[in-house]
Amino acid sequence: MPNRLAHEKSLYLRQHADNPVDWYPWGEEAFRVAREQDKPILLSIxxxxxxWCHVMEHECFENPxxxxxxxxLFVNIKVDxxxxxxxxxxxxxxxxxxxxxxxxxLNIFLTPDGKPFYGGTYFPPEDRGQLPAWPRVLVAVAQAYRQRREEVERAADDLVAYLQQQTRPPLSPTALREQFLDEAARNLVPHYDREHGGFGTAPKFPxxxxxxxxxxxxxxxxAPRALEMVLQTLTAMARGGIHDQIGGGFHRYAVDDAWLVPHFEKMLxxxxxLARISTLAYLASGSAICRQVAEETFVYLLREMHGSHGGFFSAQDADTGEGExxxxxxxxxxxxxxxxxxxxxxxxxxxxxxxxxNFEGRSILHVPDDPALVAREFGLSPDELAHRIARARALLYDARSQRPWPARDEKVIVSWNxxxxxxFAEAGAAFDRPDFLATAEHAARFIQDNLWDGRTLFHVWEEGEARFSGFxxxxxxxxxxLLSLYEATFDPRWVDWARVLTDLMLERFLDPEAGDFFDTPADGEKLIVRPKTFVDQSTPSGNGSATEALLRLGTLLGERRYIDRAVAIxxxxxxxxxxxxxACGQLLLAMDFALGNPHEIAIIGDPTLPETRALLxxxxxxxxxxxxxxxxxxxDEEAARGIPLLAxxxxxxxxxxxxxxRQFVCQRPVTTPRELADQLGVRIPDE
Known part of the structure; x- marks a missing residue:
């Protein structure tokens, strides 16, 4: 008989709807039951x-x-x-x-008021190496809660106090200096894997x-070495098993340090x-492989992760019924x-x-040797090899499409979109791909029409419903x-909406004491600690992204209040x-922008004319x-009203x-691509 998760919107929660575990969704009902029955809570995320979520479900949560x-022993809560x-x-x-x-x-045990006191990740159904059996963990935790209640509650209170302190670390503001960027680059080098590219050891994450x-x-x-590190990493990933050699796109991470064996889920x-950094690397270097991988990744997203409604889906599973x-x-x-x-x-x-x-008796496709070497072995020119491999890829993709597909989670998450x-907007401009620009506009319109009510941005859209106030x-x-979309299309509605969202971000998320941002809005659900992130995870940190947005919008609009807030952070x-x-890459990107004396470029012209396009x-x-x-x-006189740079x-x-x-001090106006390139200190593309 299905449990309480059967009617949830989340695919992940519905995947657990037939478990014999009496799961609750997160909400007041579960906490009320825990208080009434004086039981600790098992929160599983x-x-x-x-x-490994699927593995633990099959081994433990499906076990009667x-x-x-x-x-x-517990009140059990499942969270996506x-x-x-x-x-x-x-x-x-x-x-x-x-x-x-x-x-x-993530399996963590809470007191009935939501305070954590013990936890872990994956647990097997029986003792396995250093991992204790899940039933043994359950019994030990429940016993500790019953027999050592004061100790458990004191430890939980201490942990909450520590978490609260971490949201406002005692930091003294330090004036920004360009030397900071040089020092950060030097500090990044020891983490670099000189053999395989990337940072750290196995497991290896993008x-x-x-x-x-x-x-x-x-x-x-x-610094040419910095560019070499980028190109080595992107090339190694492109040739590795972390890259889907047939269908395009990248898997979540590699379990080895050579990018060969991935965890096979694909995330938006x-x-x-990765498509964006490959685009930027191409612009910086002219690398053909970076452009190829970027465009193939965009095509993958269009083909397999883009809904007809315009939004992008969140993920494809690692598993099918035939295994990981x-x-x-x-x-x-x-x-x-x-x-x-x-x-x-x-x-x-x-x-x-x-x-x-190379994986359970079958092969993960990768490119172990330089294609030029393979071409010589088979007496082919590089172009002939590329043509034959492209033809084979198309055939293999069609054949693979007949296999059972991994499940796709079709929730639309605003931050990932x-x-x-x-x-898509930046690549559409860089590669002159109108289809990429149209895709970016389609996604933006979908969010505006379905996840925005004129005052609140929602976080996720599932099965026709926008849910949860945005983070x-x-x-x-x-x-x-939206700023990148404006810079690629010059449709003023995108910068207008960006301004509205930025003002709401300042209103709802700003920490007035510390001067930075919380992750949750002031009118959101009250948790034991209001979270705040400045460290990147698999996505850029909230404070890092917000700081970059403030700098970009403030520079475009000439709004010092945005820039000053970003600099203070x-x-x-x-x-x-x-x-x-x-850990803080996104903050460093924003710092580079703040210290980089950004170019403010205004172009007056009809964007459909060849002369204007040449300047662009x-x-x-x-x-x-x-x-x-x-x-x-x-x-168009109206365009200058909201953007002083155009006045x-x-x-x-x-x-x-x-x-x-730069800082509204302008060089002489120019009318030729050569003059513009000289002022920007760049080349004329394709020369």
């Missing part, structure tokens, strides 16, 4: 595409004996972390404070914010961030059956498919996406960000991280004209 034990990132952040911080580590599934900081370091300081945020990653695995015989015996030898060599395999809107990163990521966190660049190509076709861009049609700008010699300013 996960997400629909999480492999274990479920009976849970029901007798993608619906409630505030709860996930709060209780993950608690777990990390208790154990020094974290992950999903680090797009850190890679973008290295790109900015290359642009600012002329990873692919939006089975959808993506191949044997030589399967390859031969699809491409034929003549091509199979080449395709297996190129993608590293062997009889013994904001990342996608920004990526800080919903506002901040959407504002950044950066001055507060500068010492931490500089010392810990691996100079901006779009180069990596200029610290700039804002506005355009006004010469007959009093006119044609020169009746030709489309560019104005380049």
């Amino acid at each position: 996960g997400y629909s595409s999480c492999h 004996e274990i479920a009976q034990l849970q029901n007798e 972390r993608e619906e409630r990132p505030d709860l996930d952040e709060l209780y993950m911080n608690a777990l990390q404070a208790m154990t020094g580590s974290g992950g999903w599934p 680090s797009p914010m850190q890679l973008e900081f290295l790109l900015r370091t290359y642009r600012r300081a002329g 945020y990873d692919n939006a961030l 990653g089975a959808f993506y695995l191949w044997t030589p015989e399967e390859i031969e059956a699809v491409v034929g015996p003549e091509e199979a030898t080449l395709v297996c060599r190129y993608f590293g498919v062997t009889p013994q395999g 904001g990342l996608a809107i920004r990526a 800080l990163d919903d506002y901040a990521n959407l504002v950044n996406g 950066l001055e507060r966190y500068a010492p931490i960000a500089v010392e810990h660049p691996i 190509r100079v901006v779009y076709g180069n990596y200029i991280p610290n700039r804002v861009l506005a355009l006004r049609h010469p007959e 009093d700008r006119t044609f020169v010699d009746q030709r489309p004209t560019a104005y380049v300013c």
